[in-house]
Amino acid sequence: MAKKKATVFVCQNCGYESPRYLGKCPSCGAWNQMVEERLPEKSDSRNRITMSGKASKAEAITDITIEKEERVLTKLGEFNRVLGGGVVPGSLVLIGGDPGIGKSTLLLQVSAQLNQGGGKVLYVSGEESASQIKMRAERLELRGTDFYIYAETELTAIQDTIEQLKPDFVIIDSIQTMHHSDIDSAAGSVSQVRESTASLMKIAKMNDIAIFIVGHVTKEGAIAGPRMLEHMVDTVLYFEGERHHTFRILRAVKNRFGSTNEIGVFEMRNGGLEEVLNPSQLFLEERLSGATGSAIVAAVEGTRPILVEIQSLITPTVFGNARRTASGLDHSRVSLIMAVLEKRAGLLLQNQDAYLKAAGGVRLDEPAIDLSIAISIASSYKEKQTKATDCFIGEIGLTGEIRRVSKIEQRVNEAAKLGFKRLIIPKNNMDGWTFPKNIQIIGCTTLSEAIKTAFS
Template identity: 90%
Template sequence: MAKKKATVFVCQNCGTESPKYLGKCPSCGSWNQMVEEKVPDKTDSRSRISMSGKASKAEQITDITIEREERVKTDLVEFNRVLGGGVVPGSLVLIGGDPGIGKSTLLLQVSAQLNNNGGKVLYVSGEESTSQIKMRAERLELRGSDFYLYAETELTAIQETIEEIKPDYVVIDSIQTMHHAGIDSAAGSVSQVRESTSTLMQIAKMNDIAIFLVGHVTKEGNIAGPRMLEHMVDTVLYFEGERHHTFRILRAVKNRFGSTNEIGIFEMKNGGLVEVLNPSQLFLEERLSGATGSAVVAAMEGTRPILVEIQSLISPTVFGNAKRTASGLDYSRVSLIMAVLEKRAGLLLQNQDAYLKAAGGVKLDEPAIDLSIAISIASSYKEKETRPTDCFIGEIGLTGEIRRVSKIDQRVNEAAKIGFKRVFIPKNNMDGWDFPDNIEIVGCTTLADGIRRAFS
């Protein structure tokens, strides 16, 4: 009988396993990512057993009772919105973001608020000592009675502490620092991250403990570790923003208990993160009146409409090929709209460099922003400014038509609330709802018609 191999080579980028070393991963194509690891012991039991000794078993849905409240709300309305209405007991939430962006600060504030609302919290840190965490808590003026700090990386010790304290909420900062004794590889490797997350998932599900995991990100902006990590957890949140700017965006990219693509806006201050309840006004407060290359769109982020300024700069190219740059916007979408502008609206853009961005650091990727992108490009190209009280909503087809978009009433109502006087929408979106009295609705059929009426 052939001898069982004791080691396997695992790609640290995607988790693909190979019996022999490969310079290039056959799955993700990464070079020099195959690391030799010992094959974990498969003899241990995988049945779910709670702290009370109750084993998991099949039950009829009519016999299952919910013993705790469905959601627990924090004092941060924006955080509750991103989670879908509050923290779900027994959920596993993964929060990723760049170093220094404020992940630990956010979770420390949330932990203190959950503790003040009657929950017992265990904050586990593998990167800081308990005294360092206490210093940050004092700076943020956070207090608590059943709030435990624990500096540990060994997962077995953490599991024993959870069984002893029996907390309602657990924070693991970070999952890449955790080490499982049954896996003979370095902390942060694919095997360690996968096994640690699996153990924490069993603890969360069997004991109704909400567990928050902090995840490091790669230089591409993805959470480090195997892609399976995001599939295992219930919710994946990304904390975005620039370290040198005060505003932060918490974005949900996966949520089993709520809407995806929800965002929450926060501002980093000396006393911690403060939520921004009116992000539309935030994104528009520095807009220059009379500037060319600017157009405002009412975009939907999950269930919330947000007004964002689209900026464009069109200038003649000095090289043979025109340059296209997009920040916060999809590059392919920008190229497509510029092609339609040239073919259907008569704008000669093939010898023009184009630079576009969504102001405020927000990322937009929905069809309804097409018309505002086209208007901002036309404004910069023609050197004609749009009215500061105009808003543009609509999808552009390849034949130059303006196509209908969803949730038009919520978008227009948000524009009217901020003070816009005129909004351009697809002609097919004009029927079936009541317009606000304080705003003019302009229905557009084609892109050329929309451009003509915007600058008339």
């Protein structure tokens, strides 16, 4: 009888397993990422039992009772909105972001607020000591009674502490530092991250404990570890922004209990993160009057409409090939719109360098921003400024038509609330709703018509 192989080679990029070493991973195509890891000899089944001693069992669907989902609210309304209305007991939430962006600060503030609301909180840190977290809490003026700090990386010890304290909320900072004793590999490896997350998921589901997991990101911006990590959790949040700017954006890319692509806007201050209640005004407050290459769009992120300034700088190229640079915008979308402008609107852009950005550090990726990108490019190219009270909404097709967009009424109402006087939108969006007072709505069919209207 053949002896069972006790080791397996695991790709550290995607988690693919192979019985033998491979130079190139057949799943993700990465080279030299296969690492030999020992298979676990036994499995710990303690976390399949609740803290009250009740084991999981199969139940008939007719015998299962549905309790009303009660969410726990924090004092950060933006955080509640991104989660879909508050923290759901028994949920597993993954928060990723660049180093130094403020993930630990956000979760420390949320932990203190959950504790002040009557919940018992366990903050597990594998990167900082308890005294370092205490120093940060004092700087943020955070207090609590049933707020416990635990500096530990061994998952077995963390499980024992959870069974002893019976907390309502657990913070794991970070999952890449956790070590499962049954897995013979280094902390942060694919096997360790996968098994640690699976154990935490069982604890959360069996005991109705809301667990927040901090995840590191790779240089490409994706959460480090196997892709299945994002499939295992209930909610995936990305904390975005630039370390040299004060504004941060919390974005939901997966949410089993609410809307995806929802965003919350925060500002980093000396006293911690503070929510921004009116992000549209924030993104527009530094706009220069009379500047060319600027256009305003009413974009929708999740359920919230926000007004953002699209800026363009078109200059003659000094090299053989024209450059195309985009910040906060999809590079392929910008190239497509420039091609349509050259073909359908008669703008000679092939010998022009183009630099575009969404002001304020926000990232936009929806079809409704196409028209504002085109108007800002045309404004910089023609050296003609757009009116400060104009807003542009619409998707651009390859034949130069302006196509309808969704949630037009919410977009227009947000623009009207901030004092915009004229909106250029797709003509097919003109019917079926009531226009706000004191605002002019102009429907356009083609890109050429929209450009002519914008500069008239």
